[in-house]
Amino acid sequence: MTSEGGQIGDNNGYYRIVKYDPVKRKEVGAFDFDAAVGSGVSCVDQNGLLWYLAGDRAGPAQQVNVSTADLLKSAGIRKRTECGGRRPVYEDGDNPMEYVPDIDKILVWCTIGRLGEAQAGELLEFDRSTFTFSLFPVAGTPAPVQRLMNNKMRYWPKQKVLVLQLATNVNARVIKLTK
Amino acid sequence: MRFIAMLLLVFLALGVHAKAEDGASEPSTNGPTLKGDQWTPTRDASGNITQAEWDGLPLNRWIELMDSSMESQLSPPYGAPAGYKAPGNGPTQAHYNAFTGAGWDEKNGRFYHFGGGHADGGNNMLTCFDVARGRHSVVMPPTHQSMMPDGYKVPPRNQNLSAACYPSGKCYHFFPSTETPAGDDKPCASHEWSGIVPASDGSTRCWTRRNGGLVRRPRKLIASDSSVAAASHSTVIICRKPDSST
Numbered sequence: 001m002t003s004e005g006g007q008i009g010d011n012n013g014y015y016r017i018v019k020y021d022p023v024k025r026k027e028v029g030a031f032d033f034d035a036a037v038g039s040g041v042s043c044v045d046q047n048g049l050l051w052y053l054a055g056d057r058a059g060p061a062q063q064v065n066v067s068t069a070d071l072l073k074s075a076g077i078r079k080r081t082e083c084g085g086r087r088p089v090y091e092d093g094d095n096p097m098e099y100v101p102d103i104d105k106i107l108v109w110c111t112i113g114r115l116g117e118a119q120a121g122e123l124l125e126f127d128r129s130t131f132t133f134s135l136f137p138v139a140g141t142p143a144p145v146q147r148l149m150n151n152k153m154r155y156w157p158k159q160k161v162l163v164l165q166l167a168t169n170v171n172a173r174v175i176k177l178t179k
Numbered sequence: 180m181r182f183i184a185m186l187l188l189v190f191l192a193l194g195v196h197a198k199a200e201d202g203a204s205e206p207s208t209n210g211p212t213l214k215g216d217q218w219t220p221t222r223d224a225s226g227n228i229t230q231a232e233w234d235g236l237p238l239n240r241w242i243e244l245m246d247s248s249m250e251s252q253l254s255p256p257y258g259a260p261a262g263y264k265a266p267g268n269g270p271t272q273a274h275y276n277a278f279t280g281a282g283w284d285e286k287n288g289r290f291y292h293f294g295g296g297h298a299d300g301g302n303n304m305l306t307c308f309d310v311a312r313g314r315h316s317v318v319m320p321p322t323h324q325s326m327m328p329d330g331y332k333v334p335p336r337n338q339n340l341s342a343a344c345y346p347s348g349k350c351y352h353f354f355p356s357t358e359t360p361a362g363d364d365k366p367c368a369s370h371e372w373s374g375i376v377p378a379s380d381g382s383t384r385c386w387t388r389r390n391g392g393l394v395r396r397p398r399k400l401i402a403s404d405s406s407v408a409a410a411s412h413s414t415v416i417i418c419r420k421p422d423s424s425t
Contacts, residue, residue: 041373093278093372140216140241150280151373156288156310159233163310165290168249168275172308174218176236 017050017069031074035067039092041151043099043106045128048072051106053083053097053126055090060114062089066131085132088118093148097126098162100155102178107136107162109153111145120145123175143173210235219245226312247313249275249292249306257304258320265321266301266332267340267368273300280373287311291318293375295368301331301340303368319365322354326362341369 019029033052040054050069055062064087065080088095088110097108106126113119117133121142124133143164152165155177162175211232212219220232236242246252250271256263267273279294288310295302305319324332328345344350345358352369354362 093280138239138241139237141243142241143243146276148276148278150278151283152275152281152290154281154283154285154290157285158288159310161233161236161310163288163290165275165281165292165308168272169251170248171251172244172247172310172313174236174242174244174310175240176233176238176242178238179234 017071017074019074029074031069031076033067033069033076034079035069035076039090039094041090041093041095041097041108043097044071045099045106046101046104049077051097051099051126051128053090053095053108054080056080058091060089062114064088064090064133066126081131083126083131083133085127085130085134086118086122086124087114087133088112088120088124089114091147093150096149096151096153096164098151098153098155100162100177102155102157102160105136107153108133109149109164111147111149138175144170146170211237213237213242216240216242217245218242220313222312226314228311228313244313247308247315249308249315252315253306253317256320257302257306258317259304259323260325263321263323265295265368266324266327267295267299270295270300270302273368274302274304274306277368278370278372280371280375282375282377284377289377291375291377293366293368293371296341296370298338298340299370301327301368303365322363322365326354326360328358328360331367341367343367 015033015035016030017033018027035052035054040052042050042052044050048071050071052067052069053064054067055064057063064083066078066083067076067080068078069076088108089112091112094111095108096111097106099106106128108124108126110118110120110122110124113122118124118135123136123138125136126133143166146166149164149166153162155162160176160178162177164173164175166173212221218232218236220228223229255271265271269277273279273295274292275294277294277296277299279292282291282293283289284291290308290310292306292308293303294300302321304317304321307316307318308314309316328343331340331343342350342352343354343362347358349358351358351367353364353366356362356364
């Protein structure tokens, strides 16, 4: 299963997840998803659970919410639930996220930070049981922060690296996560 | 005899030492070729980064893959006919950053990019970044402006590069060969957010919006160009809303 990022700003928070058969070239199912108002990003974990993180408004007072959907059962599971810890700020296309099966973690690259919490350029871990963000330590020089990343941070299991595609004139970055 | 043997040993030792000092410029066989956090990896005969390079990368450290930016490898006209000029305010950079995600072929380690749109850029090429090689390629060249309707080509008046409107009054999200001037049936550049996915494993999913009719659904399938890389590319599906304004 591959994970698809999602990011839609200026919306009413109600979504429909559509299953599409690329061979038949048509939709083969759909279900509603009461997710979040505002911009967000998503990934899918090893259980087929879609995790959608989003901010509820612009600015420093923004609350970060998480919603989940079970893709295997075609059902929304968790509505908008407040997140805590070292939170980034969500705007259009910010904070790409990826589930990394080899370390069983959801990683988030912070592209907009906030006072006293996550800082731009930090790699974060999102805890799926406590719904909190915390620092995932990475040594060296962080990549230059780019806006509008959407899902351009992906994990390549074959070489166990996280790959970041940043901008057309910026070199790609990789982070080896396990041997 | 003993003296000659000693002399030989000295020569051998000096030779090994000289080779070791020169090792930084030689192909790596035992680990990554790093200069600080900058990585200029050794590649095999087929252009792939060697396994020893991948295996030797340090854990949990930012590594810059040198000479891997798109603009350092690809340049206009990106496979389009001579004289190509993309409409829009920032046509090249918009390929990545105009509210654009990327399709990710997890099995083969390839990003697929298709972007632009709104007023940002009218370059509708599809590119691929093959992580195994650290190389970009043009999978589908952009539509030449000679195939675009006049109104589409004139920024800043045209703030919607995602739709091509023709003198017939009809608007499309691609450049139809049925219109005049003859198009190439390629989709217009568009903000894609994360609505681009390779369909090789049959598990494609698209985000949609429930209210307001802004339903994202596949509008155009882009066939692959297997001549670009050693292995054939996946079919790439671009999901977009039918009344796209961006």
